[in-house]
Amino acid sequence: MISVEDDKIGQLKVVLDKKMQNADSITIVPHKRADFDAIGSAIALYLMALKHQKNTTILIDDPIYTLDSGVQTIIKEIESQGIDIIDYKEYKKIADSKNLLILIDTSQASLVPLEEEVIQQKVAEENLIEIDHHPFGKTTIQTKDMFIFTEYSSACEVLTKLLFQYKIKFHCNIDLATYLYAGIWLDSNKLTKKGDRKETHKWAGMLVEEDADLDKVNELFSEDLYSDxxxxxxxxxxxxxxxxxxxxxxxxxxxxxxxxxxxxxxxxxxxxxxxxxxxxxxxxxxxxxxxxxxxxxxxxxxxxxxxxxxxxxxxxxxxxxxxxxxxxxxxxxxxxxxxxxxxxxxxxxx
Ligand SMILES: [Mn+2]
Structure with missing residues (x-):
């Protein structure tokens, strides 16, 4: 048994539960020009937030047509399943002190579509959680609830492990296992990158057991390459x-x-x-x-x-x-x- 103190995923789960429970609304923010890893992990967080029955949104301020075609396909699919995607203008209307902001796949101010004062406000309210797998950068936002998993391949791997470790299941039509697999596949260079830890393969395999559709992952990636x-x-x-x-x-x-x-x-x-x-x-x-x-x-x-x-x-x-x-x-x-x-x-x- 691993104790919660030793286990960063466990600590993240505790913080997510507590903060989601206390919030009135929850907004998940993938980095600018969201890729498969950012969008897949954002969707997992979105579904976790829905379990707390909160008003939940994903903030994407880039015009959707400027994103990779495969990411556009995912966005179309999730919007048709009722996932609420808002831009920054719409976010400003709901950004009160009971709104919890979760940055995913980045901790850098320069990579999120938010004004500095809004970020600082959220930091001061302790209403900002950061989940990332990239090392600290020049514009990393210092906040109480920072979860930086540099040892993981991807944000999707972090979320996959969290979902399996806590046996979290979603009964919905969202193809989450496929989206998470696409994120891991992207950031681990198709599970080939030298030095990749073995555990990445384990979580990818677990997603296949959860019916991740590998043909679809392949299509999402090729759409991306050939459309251009x-x-x-x-x-x-x-x-x-x-x-x-x-x-x-x-x-x-x-x-x-x-x-x-x-x-x-x-x-x-x-x-x-x-x-x-x-x-x-x-x-x-x-x-x-x-x-x-x-x-x-x-x-x-x-x-x-x-x-x-x-x-x-x-x-x-x-x-x-x-x-x-x-x-x-x-x-x-x-x-x-x-x-x-x-x-x-x-x-x-x-
Ligand atoms: Mn990533």
Whole structure:
């Protein structure tokens, strides 16, 4: 038996129960540009809040059509099942002192669609709970009820474990097991990322036992990739594979891309026989963005640091001002030196 003190999931459950019980209304806030992990875990929290029979809403302020197509599909499905999604303007009308706010899949002020004063008000009222799996960042909101699970693959894994550990069942038509599986699948890089803990597979398996529909997960992901013409164009027409087996996609100088399109192109290119992939493109009039993905042999984060960006071994990005995509592309190709190959580096240091 694990005691509640030792068990962070247990502590989270206690806080959620207590705060949900005391609230009049509950609003769940996934991060901006909600992805499968943010939306899946938000839906799980929504259903937990409904059990307390509170007026519950999910706050998404991005125009829905700007989100990934698979996420849009999920939103359409849950709205048709009566889940209430509101924007920030509507939220302001219900944001009184009896409203409990739960941030999910982020703890960063810069990643939630809320004004600083509203956040500080909620912190002061102790009406703010944060549940995240990312490490602390520059704009992390300090609050009493912070639950940061950096050892977990995803927010969906945290919620899955919580639901199973406390045998919480929902009798409804919401396809929660599938949504949670999609979140875990996304953030664990399809359960392949090196260093993934075994437990992630266990919870994913438990969701399959709860009838998570893997064909549907697959469809949600492919909708996401193929719906995007610009992403396809980057991959089919702008990809070069260089020595050190790195794929570089340099967008056209006069074409604008979203950071998500660049990220998707880089993600998708890892399917090729390359160790890393980079997508470069203009994201607004004076900013070029690089999205970097690696299978683990090349340190994507270290390369992005050369461009004043950041990230980790597998996933990183940088923004560059006042240059063109082709200029940044040339610099990037030059900077792809063998020392970023971790194996070579280790050998040299031996
Ligand atoms: Mn996540």
């Amino acid at each position: 013409r610009k992403v396809q164009d980057l991959i089919s027409n702008h990809m070069n594979i260089f020595s050190y087996t790195v794929a570089c996609m340099i967008g056209e100088d006069n074409k604008k891309y979203t950071p998500e399109e660049l990220a998707k192109a880089a993600d998708y290119s890892l399917k090729y026989k390359v160790d890393a992939a980079f997508a470069v493109g203009k994201i607004d009039n004076d900013t070029i963005s690089i999205s970097a993905r690696s299978k683990g042999k090349i340190n994507a984060g270290a390369i992005m640091q050369e461009f004043n960006g950041g990230g980790n071994l597998y996933s990183a990005a940088a923004k560059i001002k006042e240059e063109t995509a082709s200029e940044v592309g040339k610099k990037l190709i030059k900077s792809l030196k063998p020392e970023f190959y971790l194996e070579l580096n280790n050998k040299r240091n031996q």
